[in-house]
Amino acid sequence: MALRRDREAFAELFNHFAPRLKAWLIKSGATPGAAEDFAQDAMLTVWRKADLFDASKARAATWIFTIARNRRLDMLRRDARPLPTPEIDLIGEDVRRPDDILSMAQDAERVREALSRLKPDQVEVLRLAFFFDSPHSEIARRLDLPLGTVKSRIRNAMIKLRLLLEPSEEASR
Incomplete structure (x- = not known):
């Protein structure tokens, strides 16, 4: 052959x-x-x-x-083989302006205020889900809750936060 x-x-x-x-x-x-x-x-x-x-x-x-x-x-x-590392262009880098920093601080304060108006159990699931990046199943295990309850609390908390954080019609006038 x-x-x-x-x-x-x-x-x-x-x-x-x-x-x-x-x-x-x-x-x-x-x-x-x-x-x-x-x-x-x-x-x-x-x-x-x-x-x-x-x-x-x-x-x-x-x-x-x-x-x-x-x-x-x-x-x-x-x-x-290692790939060539791209050069980083720092010339076009945006520098934070003072008014942007102030706006971010004001937004953070609004979020803290809105969170303080939620139920403690809703704040806890949001903290674990968004600040600690825990999966819903891990939150359920950690808090000894059914998975559906964790998901409901997160959903209800997000709805309430949206209502609290959306600009009202009166504020936009």
């Missing part, structure tokens, strides 16, 4: 080894898609280098799996 480039023999070889290579690569940690790509790449290398196969040095399976392993290592090394 190797010297004659027998396509039928290679098709049989491919049908036999490609699924085994794919399974082996998946077990080695590759995703199914990547494993299929690696297996096809390895079999293509087998086709191209068939004339280098020496049956006196190794069995065909050993040679093919070694090619697959080496191709995968080459790709992993290539993908692991």
